[in-house]
Amino acid sequence: MKSCGVSLATAAAAAAAFGDEEKKMAAGKASGESEEASPSLTAEEREALGGLDSRLFGFVRFHEDGARTKALLGKAVRCYESLILKAEGKVESDFFCQLGHFNLLLEDYPKALSAYQRYYSLQSDYWKNAAFLYGLGLVYFHYNAFQWAIKAFQEVLYVDPSFCRAKEIHLRLGLMFKVNTDYESSLKHFQLALVDCNPCTLSNAEIQFHIAHLYETQRKYHSAKEAYEQLLQTENLSAQVKATVLQQLGWMHHTVDLLGDKATKESYAIQYLQKSLEADPNSGQSWYFLGRLKRTLKAGYLQNITQLLTCCAVFMAPCLEGLHKGQSSHLAGPNGERPLSSTGPSQHLQAAGSGIQNQNGHPTLPSNSVTQGAALNHLSSHTATSGGQQGITLTKESKPSGNTSMVPETSRHAGETPNSAASVEGLPNHVHQVTADAVCSPSHGDSKSPGLLSSDNPQLSALLMGKANNNVGTGTCDKVNNIHPAVHTKTDNSVASSPSSAISTATPSPKSTEQTTTNSVTSLNSPHSGLHTINGEGMEESQSPMKTDLLLISHKPSPQIIPSMSVSIYPSSAEVLKACRNLGKNGLSNSSILLDKCPPPRPPSSPYPPLPKDKLNPPTPSIYLENKRDAFFPPLHQFCTNPNNPVTVIRGLAGALKLDLGLFSTKTLVEANNEHMVEVRTQLLQPADENWDPTGTKKIWHCESNRSHTTIAKYAQYQASSFQESLREENEKRSHHKDHSDSESTSSDNSGRRRKGPFKTIKFGTNIDLSDDKKWKLQLHELTKLPAFVRVVSAGNLLSHVGHTILGMNTVQLYMKVPGSRTPGHQENNNFCSVNINIGPGDCEWFVVPEGYWGVLNDFCEKNNLNFLMGSWWPNLEDLYEANVPVYRFIQRPGDLVWINAGTVHWVQAIGWCNNIAWNVGPLTACQYKLAVERYEWNKLQSVKSIVPMVHLSWNMARNIKVSDPKLFEMIKYCLLRTLKQCQTLREALTAAGKEIIWHGRTKEEPAHYCSICEVEVFDLLFVTNESNSRKTYIVHCQDCARKTSGNLENFVVLEQYKMEDLMQVYDQFTLAPPLPSSSS
Ligand SMILES: [Zn+2]
Secondary structure, eight states: OOOOSOOHHHHHHHHHHHHHHHHHHHHHSOTTOOOTTSOOOOHHHHHHHHTOSGGGTTTOOTTTTTHHHHHHHHHHHHHHHHHHHHTTTOSOHHHHHHHHHHHHHTTOHHHHHHHHHHHHHHOTTGGGOHHHHHHHHHHHHHTTBHHHHHHHHHHHHHHOTTOTTHHHHHHHHHHHHHHTTOHHHHHHHHHHHHHOOSOOSSOHHHHHHHHHHHHHHTTOHHHHHHHHHHHHTSTTOOHHHHHHHHHHHHHHHHHOGGGSOHHHHHHHHHHHHHHHHHHOTTOHHHHHHHHHHHHHHHHTSOOOHHHHHHHHHHHHHHHHHHHHTTTHHHHOOGGGOOOBOTTSTHHHHHHHSSSGGGTTSOOOOOOOHHHHHHHHHHHHHHHHHOOGGGGSOOOBOOOOOSSSSSSOOOOOOOSOOTTGGGGSOOOGGGHHHHHHHHHHOGGGOGGGSHHHHTTSOHHHHHHTTTOTTHHHHHHHHHHHHHHOHHHHHHHHGGGGGSHHHHHHHHSOOTHHHHHHHTTOOOOOOOTTTOOEEOSSSOOOTTSOHHHHHHHHHHHSOOOTTSOOOOGGGOOOHHHHHHHHTTSSSSSOOOOOSSOTTOOOOBOOOOOSSOOOGGGSSOOOOEEEOOSHHHHHOTHHHHHHHOTTOSEEEEETHHHHHTOOGGGGSHHHHHHHHTTOEEEEEEEEOOOTTOOBOTTSSSBOSBOOOEEEEEEHHHHHHHHHHHHHHHHHHHHHHHHHHHHOHHHHHHHTOOOSOSOOOOOOEEEEEEEEEOOOTTTTHHHHHHGGGSOGGGSSSOTTBGGGGSOSOOTTTTSOEEEEEOTTOEEEEEOOGGGOEEEEEEEEESOEEEEEEOGGGHHHHHHHHHHTTOOTTTSOBOOOHHHHHHTTOOOEEEEEOTTOEEEEOTTOEEEEEESSSEEEEEEEEOBSOHHHHHHHHHHHHHHHHTTOOOSSOHHHHHHHHHHHOOOOOHHHHHHHHHHHHHHHHHHHHHHHHHHHTTOOEEEOOOOTTOOOEEOTTTOOEEOSEEEEEHHHHHTTOOOEEOHHHHHHHOTTOTTEEEEEOSOHHHHHHHHHHOOOOOOOOSOOO
16 A cells, blocks of 8 residues: 555456456356457566556656556557457456556546546445545546545545655645635645655645745735745755746736835846746746836836736637637536536646646647547446445534634635636636636726736746636636536536545435424423423423433434444454454555544535425524523433534523623623733624625625734724714714605615625624633633533533643633624534523524535535635525525524534624623533544544544543443444554554654643644654654654654654553443433433
């Protein structure tokens, strides 16, 4: 698995497959049929071929000594094809995989795609084959089918984190996320590529160039300038990179106001361009820009970027022609996604430039578009009929938002409009024209968008392998899809043409039946309690919490990714360790804490059958409390954690418990700690439940929310003055209204056709940390009056067993709001539950979507080029309605507690001026644990940090908690089993390699560890650089990242945190506890 060159195992397997095939054919066909017509391969050739697969892509140089390889590959393809023909397609699946690899190496993409597709349809556990996924990803990448390429590449790294082309994958993920305007993910992957010292088709200088250009694209000009200048210091910088860097610097000085006064800037610009020409005298673009620039200056008029862009677009136009002739409609992807965004100039640039496609010294001119289209069509029709993959189990994932608060990390796309080019109307088969128009039209004003800026410079684009320009194409393609619903519907069939999407749509979720029964109980008053259940599943007083849980869980599809074994089959720790002595040497080094044999996690498809339209606005489960006894009535806990209730509003909680909410009022906060830090999100004040682009022309999902910081005192001042200003406006309006009551009625027309913007900006004070119990003693003490299940700390709260602070999760955070303050859509970190109390005086409005629909929201985010986990998005309610997604909507008044159940997607806006407090809790239920673990795995696949260290937590649970729910017990035990095996396997591998393991132990309350490079949780065996070890800073790496920077680990020490005997003892002593007698919370 680890070696990239000739793998003997692969070679043997391929040869065997080949041999088997011949035998099978001989046996299967009527006797007498001979093979004399087909070309045949010698044993030597077969062996040589066995070592050739997708991992050599970009490393076979046909124009040097590789001519023989090329001939061999060609011959192999002919042989395989003829055999397949003879066998009427009935050959081993591996055969197709090999054929795919050979065609890929020959850069025959349509045939590679077709062969891979056959393999995919025949091989149900195709996902175990990292080389296949990688090859498929490369083909998708070639076709600019970025959504699919991203999925394939992410799955490679998930099934094999030590994959030898991880660097190449990170590089390409970086490029694709950049095109998709997901800049944070892009930067992360470029950086992951940079730390890896394995070979890759781009040099580190080129990767650094991409990082610098990424800053430029985001209009972080100072960072960009710094990064470019730093790059110029690199030793042995290639002439081409140097020329391009200088050209970028010249260009930035010409166009960017931030970089000094005009005269200085222009003179710098000319100097840089001249230096660029010195570095690479053949750079047509630098000559061109320089000439352009000089003439501009001479003519003395202000040349604007758009005009220059026009010329760039003209430059590219001829090359675009070939590509887009009438093909884009076929390229529209499955699910109406925008996967094949090959509309942009990128294809051209891929061919013309110095990019990856080009690395094997074999510049590909854009292959004939008809061929490309045909290939993809073929693919979709093929897969539509091959149902082989339908049996694959769906792993249902839930995902947390990536930060520690209820407010998700806001993306810092400083006000860009990602699809700016999309506003140009165009027909799908005239995409090239549309693109050109978007760029050329001087009146368009789009020149300010980073998307277009990044296409401003053809030579740059060449270096970027043309990907930069895809911003244009991407947007246009979106438009194309959007304006042609017919195309959408058509291509829905081609869902199956993507392995992953085929799977995510194939299996109907049994959950949908639950959905329809949710809230069917309209009123269930307990005679003793005085609790009034307004709607939602009723409480059953007599049931023990455990019984209820079991009952409810049995409704759910059993979590496929967690084995439903009976308790007895868990071996003792000694048996586990004995068994794994022989494991892990050749197997996948998947560090998943779930089953060995489970496919990478995928978002769930939309629950089936779809809810009827009249069920899409369900009433919100609500409970009215009258007194303290109500609040402590045990079934309240069950009601809230019932998976059928995505959200519960507990009305009047503060009143019933006589909580002093005044402790959290702005006045008290200022008196208590006026200098305390407040994170600020600057947002646009949007109309009601809608989210418009800054100009107010169209509804979008991207929600602007830029981060800065202030103090409680200053925010308090802002909050108060905002209130006073509003009073003043209200008074003015009232008097105005008296005078002009007629005109008023027309101007309040809300038809949505008129422009909404421009919008006022507002500030939202968020994520205020109240963890310090000295500073916030009174406040925190007040919250201990709450019933145990919603308390910040309690024995039944998983987050109290983590053993260390997770800010905002097992500590309290405060939010200070003015009307319109928005918490964008998200699930909580690792799908934990959350508790939110409105302090008042104003109200908040909540929007809630059940957990089972997160896959649908994830799709919407993808379509809108937003990162579901880390991005800032506000769902368009019309889109959700169209997609049959139910949305609970309700007002939270002062004193109301909102319980967000595990995995529930939600977004919130303030209606009035108010403060809120919030934290997370983890009920001890199978459902919570399962969703947390699923999200843990999904985060890993998405390269997002899991804020809750589930492995660490699981071991703590095993130490501290008695579990009587068999389902929950099994899942925890299984996690322990997996990690125990991993620790042992890793220990043995290290020992065998002569690597010393140094005992380190743990201090009390030592936080769980994460890899400082990839942010995956690292348990027990920590890889620490020698330097950091001697400084005692202990910068932790995971094994894979350590090996990427130091192949034989010579730069690392391995520190051990637990004794194996200790872990074995914990594992063995963790047994299913007898059911509790019917007890209360
Ligand atoms: Zn790592």
